[in-house]
Amino acid sequence: MSFYEVVRFALRGLSANKLRSALTMLGILIGVAAVILLVAVGNGSAKAISDRIEALGTNTITVLSSGRGGSTSTALTPEIADALADPVLAPDVASVSPVVSSSATLTYEGTDHDVSSFVGTTPGWFAASNTPVGTGAAFTADDEAQGRRVVVLGQTVAEELFPGVDPLDKQVTVGGALFTVVGVLQQKSSTGFQDSNDTAVAPMSAVRQVLTGYGSLNSILVEATDPGKVDAVQSEVSTILDQRLEVSATGAASTSTPYRIQNASQLLATQTETAGTFTTLLGAVAAISLLVGGIGITNIMLVTVTERTREIGIRKALGAPRRVILTQFLIEATLLSVLGGALGVAAALIGSSFEIVGVKPVIVPSSVGLALGVSIAIGLFFGGLPASRAARLRPIDALRYE
Amino acid sequence: MTAPVLDVRELKKIYGTGEATVHALRGVNLVVERGDYVAIMGSSGSGKSTLMNILGALDVPTSGQYLLDGVDVSRLADRQLALARNRLIGFIFQAFNLIPRTTAVANVELPLAYAGVKPRERRRRAMAALEVVGLADRAKHEPNQLSGGQQQRVAVARALVTEPALLLADEPTGNLDTRSTDDVLTVFDQLSAAGRTIVLITHEPEVGDRAKRLIRLVDGSIVTDQRQAPVLATGRHQA
Numbered sequence: 053m054s055f056y057e058v059v060r061f062a063l064r065g066l067s068a069n070k071l072r073s074a075l076t077m078l079g080i081l082i083g084v085a086a087v088i089l090l091v092a093v094g095n096g097s098a099k100a101i102s103d104r105i106e107a108l109g110t111n112t113i114t115v116l117s118s119g120r121g122g123s124t125s126t127a128l129t130p131e132i133a134d135a136l137a138d139p140v141l142a143p144d145v146a147s148v149s150p151v152v153s154s155s156a157t158l159t160y161e162g163t164d165h166d167v168s169s170f171v172g173t174t175p176g177w178f179a180a181s182n183t184p185v186g187t188g189a190a191f192t193a194d195d196e197a198q199g200r201r202v203v204v205l206g207q208t209v210a211e212e213l214f215p216g217v218d219p220l221d222k223q224v225t226v227g228g229a230l231f232t233v234v235g236v237l238q239q240k241s242s243t244g245f246q247d248s249n250d251t252a253v254a255p256m257s258a259v260r261q262v263l264t265g266y267g268s269l270n271s272i273l274v275e276a277t278d279p280g281k282v283d284a285v286q287s288e289v290s291t292i293l294d295q296r297l298e299v300s301a302t303g304a305a306s307t308s309t310p311y312r313i314q315n316a317s318q319l320l321a322t323q324t325e326t327a328g329t330f331t332t333l334l335g336a337v338a339a340i341s342l343l344v345g346g347i348g349i350t351n352i353m354l355v356t357v358t359e360r361t362r363e364i365g366i367r368k369a370l371g372a373p374r375r376v377i378l379t380q381f382l383i384e385a386t387l388l389s390v391l392g393g394a395l396g397v398a399a400a401l402i403g404s405s406f407e408i409v410g411v412k413p414v415i416v417p418s419s420v421g422l423a424l425g426v427s428i429a430i431g432l433f434f435g436g437l438p439a440s441r442a443a444r445l446r447p448i449d450a451l452r453y454e
Numbered sequence: 455m456t457a458p459v460l461d462v463r464e465l466k467k468i469y470g471t472g473e474a475t476v477h478a479l480r481g482v483n484l485v486v487e488r489g490d491y492v493a494i495m496g497s498s499g500s501g502k503s504t505l506m507n508i509l510g511a512l513d514v515p516t517s518g519q520y521l522l523d524g525v526d527v528s529r530l531a532d533r534q535l536a537l538a539r540n541r542l543i544g545f546i547f548q549a550f551n552l553i554p555r556t557t558a559v560a561n562v563e564l565p566l567a568y569a570g571v572k573p574r575e576r577r578r579r580a581m582a583a584l585e586v587v588g589l590a591d592r593a594k595h596e597p598n599q600l601s602g603g604q605q606q607r608v609a610v611a612r613a614l615v616t617e618p619a620l621l622l623a624d625e626p627t628g629n630l631d632t633r634s635t636d637d638v639l640t641v642f643d644q645l646s647a648a649g650r651t652i653v654l655i656t657h658e659p660e661v662g663d664r665a666k667r668l669i670r671l672v673d674g675s676i677v678t679d680q681r682q683a684p685v686l687a688t689g690r691h692q693a
């Protein structure tokens with residue numbers, strides 16, 4: 053009997069029991085789709101987290117004053133910032149942006165808007181902090197040097213002050229001085245509760261003059277030449293700062309330094325770890341659902357074959373060799389598992405194009421392989437095992453089987 | 455010299471153990487030559503079906519020897535057994551044993567499929583076999599859409615379709631009216647005339663009368679085994 057004939061037998065066997073075949077496939081479909089989707093949701097949320105952190109800039113460190121005492125000798129000053137841009141002592145530093153910031157009220161034609169962080173910095177800040185300008189342009193080094201009163205607005209500010217109006221070249225009042233809008237920042241995804249689009253950026257010289265005065269800096273943003281050099285930059289910066297701020301190697305240093313260094317790549321590492329845990333957790337949930345789905349498949353396959361033991365007896369009595377019967381049942385099981393699995397993958401792919409509980413699922417290719425592999429293996433094993441057992445029975449015993 | 459088709463020696467079959475032990479066959483000796491037409495009669499539970507299942511290579515005896523065409527069946531591997539069941543033996547079950555949810559014609563085609571006959575030829579021969587038992591118009595019906603007698607006739611057609619040298623029939627006319635019984639017996643007569651060997655089980659004396667040899671089984675043993683002149687098919691309808 054040719055293989056082709058056996059395949060036709062298998063197809064006839066499946067179509068003779070349409071409901072049962074459909075239910076078996078449905079079971080496999082749900083099992084496979086659930087696993088793939090669950091892992092995709094876990095992966096998607098992990099990715100969302102790391103995307104947000106990457107948006108902060110992974111190749112920068114931020115030097116903050118730890119704010120002890122406020123004495124001039126420990127404050128961050130523009131001179132210290134300049135000292136950090138030292139190609140000899142700090143060869144891995146790409147740029148240094150001093151930052152002052154304060155809250156401010158912006159006014160345009162009678163409309164007020166409070167900005168929590170009105171940032172004064174140098175032009176290098178835009179690139180270093182991963183805050184590109186959307187429309188218009190950033191201010192220039194010349195603007196900074198001349199202390200021109202120009203400002204780049206965040207999206208939220210632009211929408212609040214200039215609903216339906218092009219904000220470029222308009223003048224807003226900040227702290228009693230007029231600033232000309234030269235650009236609007238690109239929309240940025242928010243990391244936390246704070247709206248990172250509710251900001252305005254202006255040359256540091258102008259901001260110091262108008263808002264903050266000539267006191268210390270709030271922070272210094274230091275950009276490394278390469279994300280891998282961040283740790284090197286951190287130690288180079290520490291060395292320079294220790295010198296500058298006269299941190300004694302013996303006494304006071306034991307408590308703490310007068311500055312603090314925030315490292316985005318460290319943050320990223322922690323967050324990725326957290327996301328990894330999350331994915332592992334979802335993977336465990338998926339594994340359990342795979343197991344449950346697998347038991348379902350096992351059950352249906354066992355019931356099917358047991359129910360068909362009589363049929364196997366008849367076929368043997370009519371002269372079917374064991375191998376032919378086994379092949380037929382294996383093909384049936386394969387078709388069911390492969391079709392069900394493929395439909396499950398399709399369902400998962402369709403499902404992953406929708407947002408699920410606020411997360412855009414990202415399919416993990418290996419989860420597709422795993423889910424498919426496990427269900428097909430289970431289908432084959434538990435479809436094949438009872439069939440081979442039944443095919444080994446004497447015809448009369450198979451016929452008497454209840 | 456050719457070996458007898460069936461040669462059974464001291465065949466015993468014991469079911470169950472302990473309290474529930476049943477001696478279904480207590481040492482049966484039986485030789486059936488090629489072309490013989492044997493009817494086995496006996497009361498219910500006398501071991502007829504048990505014997506028939508062993509003869510059809512569907513079951514194995516507890517002890518004793520069974521030679522089919524001179525070959526010891528107990529020594530055959532699965533493949534050879536399958537071949538014997540498929541090519542040599544046509545078996546009609548007391549309980550029909552049609553495959554559920556499968557049309558009558560597909561049921562009849564089944565042994566041909568396992569014999570490797572091409573689909574077109576298979577369909578033709580299956581339809582011819584159904585024609586013989588008068589069920590050509592029910593070819594597309596599934597077993598649960600057929601009456602008991604019709605199912606029995608499909609089972610007969612399925613056993614005949616391979617034109618087996620040995621036909622084993624366990625009460626092939628048990629559910630049939632006189633007319634259908636007569637049709638089936640006429641087919642058996644023709645097969646017998648063509649030189650095929652037939653062994654059938656029956657409760658009806660008029661069916662037993664058609665055979666060349668009548669065996670009576672009581673409590674797992676053969677009590678009478680006699681040759682007889684078969685009654686001709688035409689005689690019965692007028693009676």
Ligand SMILES: Nc1ncnc2c1ncn2[C@@H]1O[C@H](COP(=O)(O)OP(=O)(O)OP(=O)(O)O)[C@@H](O)[C@H]1O
Nearest residue numbers: 469470476478497498499500501502503504505548
């Ligand atoms: N699988 C079995 N397990 C235990 N006992 C069995 C089994 N099959 C048959 N028997 C017993 O063996 C004896 C013979 O059974 P068998 O089926 O051969 O009878 P039979 O002559 O065909 O009867 P009937 O005319 O009713 O078909 C009976 O007593 C029956 O109860």
Ligand SMILES: [Mg+2]
Nearest residue numbers: 502503504548
């Ligand atoms: Mg019986």
